[in-house]
Amino acid sequence: MSGAIGTLSVAELGHYALVLALALMLVQSSVPLIGIRWRDERLIAVSGTTPIVGFGFVAIAFAALVAAHVTSDFSVLNVFENSNSAQPLLFKITGVWGNHEGSMLLWVLILSFFGALVAGFGSNLPSALRARALAVQGWIGSAFLIFILLTSNPFARLDPAPLQGRDLNPILQDIGLAIHPPLLYLGYVGFSIAFSFAVAALLEGRTDAAWARWVRPWTLVAWMFLTAGIAMGSYWAYYELGWGGWWFWDPVENASFMPWLAGTALLHSAVVMEKRGALKVWTVLLAILTFSLSLLGTFLVRSGVLTSVHAFATDPTRGVFILAILMLFIGGALALFAIRAPEMKQGGLFAPISREGALVFNNLFLVAAVSTVFVGTLYPLALEALAGDKISVGAPFFHLTFVPLMIPLLLALPFGPLLGWKRGDLLGAAQRLGAAMAAAILAAVATAVATGAKGALAPFGLALGVWILVGSLVDLAERVALFRAPARITLSRLVGLPRSALGTVVAHFGMGVCVLGIVTASAFSTEEIVAMKPGDTVDVGAYTLLFQGNAPATGPNYREERALFVVSRGGKQEFSLAPAKRFYTARQSSTTEAAIKTIGFSQIYLSLGDRMENGAQAVRASYKPLVTLIWLGALVMAFGGALSLSDRRLRVGAPRRAALRKAAEAGA
């Protein structure tokens, strides 16, 4: 075992690097601001390098923790509590962030990574704006580094070192842990850039279209990652939990969903600000709110206040610390906003029926949706703390409040891109959307007929999905003048289409795909819960599942019992499925490993329950039509974001290169 006293120990190296990183963060948050005050360019220039070096030190600390986990150094408390030498290498590594201390370190790593990116690629920013934004970034980083060092040190030691670790929570021993948290954090923390720029703009007392052009790509990056991260988390829950649910309106999910909703609103309002100079004050406020919601999420989950108010009371150190950080940054930013916002000039007038109006509509409904999730998540906590009353807020509440807010938003979605700036033509847009309307009505009628007109919800939902899908295609067709111009022109228009416009089309299309998936999977899934003995069959969808029997197996740190099923369709054997129940010895706990077969976009989902007293195996089998569209749709949305990001106009550093090119041409 490495890390023995007397040798150079990786853990202390990491701890030391973390302290150095804090020192650099403090420099980053103060020196350039002094430079601005003293008008000293050399001091301001400090913000060009410190974030990069600071990121380097955080990365060293993170690498040290990874090394401690990989080498199973159980003299480190964090490794002892969350790792086991029998674990596969992948889970030893992912276990680094599968716990409180490690995940906070990942949080700071990503924060400093974004800071380094701004420092590295921000050379075309006004130096004062960059210095201020990075100083704000430094404040956040410092606060969280102090939090880690004082309350959540991942490098805390154990003496004597235990011989074996406690193992990672079995539910986390999955490839999902490798992908989901880093993606989610890239999104969550990525919004800090928008926040820092917003605060910097308030400090400067001015914002303009150039500011929006700067903030939008960073917001897009964060939004993309958050979209993919949430989708990934949802799929992970779906296959890992064993009963096929994909969204639970759980407070922890809500904590990541709120920044997503606010970030989506921010993306849209930033467009208005960039293109038309309107909604400046609102966009700045949204930038602050979006990251505030990320911070709130961090507080909710990290303080333990969600798990129970009592848990929070037993160990309030961490919770109170994060709460202090939360109030400092949110309160400070909002106070600054209240002081400075009235000085900002509103610009860009527009009629209610216009592109701007549509985007305001979008913001209105998204913000109402955020507030719904917000009260739904926090109201029970507040009520218990203030009145001692206990209530529960779960999925049925959100179905009644959140869903109705989404419907007008989604209905209006295809209109937005077809309306002109300043003053739009609603009737004209409606006419151009004729194809989408026809397709939607057709979908509704077809569904109603196919299901025997049971309930209006499924036909309506499907029509909504189709409406958005075809609507986004109409947007594309309009832009390339499909069928109105010769094919050659259409093609050249398609090639010349700005990537950001294409991104809009793709992201909206993804939204439609997602809606279709949600509706079909919710309305048409079939499920059978049965007790089966070898030789028994059960039918789901068009498939027949034959249970053959159980077979034991062993993995590196678990034992499992597999159940073998042969699946046939129309009497023809097609494939076999083997769901399992796993028992992890180190933690004395078990998990259910569902067996999932994807057929087209649909899935057969098979999971095991308990053994019955008579020896029969409890089985839950379901057929979920088009269920994968839920996550594919989200990925398409994220891809739309990536397309938009690759737009030449937004490409980081593009304006300067363009200016250089022009200068070169002028010189030649």
Place this chain on the structure above:
Amino acid sequence: MTTNTTPLILRRFFTSVVRGSLCSHLTMRGVKKPRRGGMVHLGTRRLGGFIGAFFLALALLSPAFAVQPDEQLADPVLEARARDISEGLRCLVCQNQSIDDSNAPLARDLRLLVRERLEAGDSDQEVRDYLVARYGDFILLKPPFAWRTLLLWLTPLGVLVVGAIVAFSRRRRGSREREGLSGDEEEALARILRQE
């Protein structure tokens, strides 16, 4: 260097979370104890925890499905109603999980109770009322509309209405400004007024 800096209480709490015994912290005030047995224990299978859970809504939910074959009613219509009601009832010892999703022993008891009442001829609402009378509003995942939940239910609508009013009045003021003075003119006016 920091071997002993972690307070004992923190470590103990941490360990209890890791071990998944977190639900034992969740004794409830104002909630009657379940029929059989006092404290409800969740097996080791119920993995508790916010440990590593920032990103893990799923860690808060128990693996393995809840409704077991032997619980189901023979009458499919009645069973469908039971599932429907179950989805709206909270497993009292879990974190925001419905009894339909939870495999805690208490959830099973409640599922059986729901089915018992349905077989006895209760309407859906009567079943819910029966459970609320026993366990309080806490059991409903959709809280009742009452004075103390007014803010909860009305916030979405309130934000929408206030937002719409603000957006609309902004626009109106904006269009009035267009008829009035331009920004530069107003600045000039303010300058003159200050001088006086």
